[in-house]
Amino acid sequence: MSNTNSSTELQNGFGRVIGIGSFLPKDVLTNDDLAKIVETNDQWITERTGIKTRHISDPKTDTTESMAIAAAKAAVKDSGIDPSEIGLVVVASTTPNILFPALAACVQAAVDADNAMCFDLNAACPGFITAFVTAQNYIRSGMVNCALVVGAENLTNYVDFEDRGTCILFGDGAGAVVLKADENVGYDAIMRAAGKRGECLRCESYMQKGREKTPEFIKSNYINMDGQTVFKFAVTEVPRVIDNLLTKTGTDPDEIDYFILHQANRRIIESVAKHLKQPIEKFPMNIENTGNTSSASIPILLDEMKKAGKLGEGKKKVVISSFGAGLIWGAFQTEI
The missing domain is CATH 3.40.47.10 (Thiolase/Chalcone synthase)
Known part of the structure; x- marks a missing residue:
């Protein structure tokens, strides 16, 4: 690394x-x-x-x-x-x-x-x-x-x-x-994007001069998501980018203390754990109580983990990964 x-x-x-x-x-x-x-x-x-x-x-x-x-x-x-x-x-x-x-x-x-x-x-x-x-x-x-x-x-x-x-x-x-x-x-990262696949998760700005405020346009101002497409994207690309990162850093998955993933869906996290052949206990979750808080989800979880005594001394090897609209995804490895 x-x-x-x-x-x-x-x-x-x-x-x-x-x-x-x-x-x-x-x-x-x-x-x-x-x-x-x-x-x-x-x-x-x-x-x-x-x-x-x-x-x-x-x-x-x-x-x-x-x-x-x-x-x-x-x-x-x-x-x-x-x-x-x-x-x-x-x-x-x-x-x-x-x-x-x-x-x-x-x-x-x-x-x-x-x-x-x-x-x-x-x-x-x-x-x-x-x-x-x-x-x-x-x-x-x-x-x-x-x-x-x-x-x-x-x-x-x-x-x-x-x-x-x-x-x-x-x-x-x-x-x-x-x-x-x-x-x-130690630190290393991989970031990826696929803008051509971005239509599955979208929210338009309301303030668009000249746009007629039709029912269709009003609906576009809310979060619109093709859930199945996003799910398939996540369970495919997240484990792949983590695999690539671990190869890049020369780290065996067993050496990682925690895989800290964006809290979007428990089934996605479980799928990544299964792919990496790692116990689910190494994948901390708070989604049950917070839902998906987008860019806030990982630092909120990090804070909960530190307060619980699981992080904070710089001794835990972690891989942190997220994914979402864009489509954008990535992962980094460090110690916390």
Whole structure:
């Protein structure tokens, strides 16, 4: 696994995760609650997704911005660093409550990271790993020594609660990590995309000048998904990219302590575990209680794992992988 380079232009090691934080709204929507809205039931949802409950934002208090800030503050506090050390803030989100300024600039102000450059990125559910990989490259180049990476989503704003195929899946929340350069940390990544296959998962912007607000257009402003196509994509490409990553780093799957996957569907995670011939216990899950929080799902899970004593000392070898709209997918390997 890459952690050294002879080039004198590269001044830093890669970044080690030194702080983790998250935020989940207090309001919870259960499967039984959804059964009162659409034709469904707890058993149907649980068997197909593994989801029991999901957190939903309070429109008066829980914006994407406020959730991102809460998670970022928790991560910075957990890291123990002075915010002035942060040289980069990246926020991954598909559901910002403001178009500009960037959510990252709002986070920078809130955590007093006055020396940091800031930008947002949109890569849907793989947004967090895309932001993480981007931050690692900034650190490795020597441009920054410390980075704050946030995934924040308010997905229920874009859910059609008449569509039982999507309204059962999504929740709201935010998660964040702080990375600091460390010459001894191992890290490598593979990222992939297939834009020609992207029509199966799509959500259009409402603000399109000249577009007639037909029923079809209104429907396109919600999350639209071909569930079977997305499922087949995930169970094929995720294990493949993990296999490729492990080959690249020269790591046997048995050496990995945890495979931390995007929390989209329990059956997808179980399928990946079966393909890799690894026990399901090495695939931590919180989807039962959070649903799919898109770019926030992985950092929220990381925070739960650290609080449970499973991560945080830099000794656990992990592979982290995500997939989603684009189609975009990828994986990285490091120690946390």
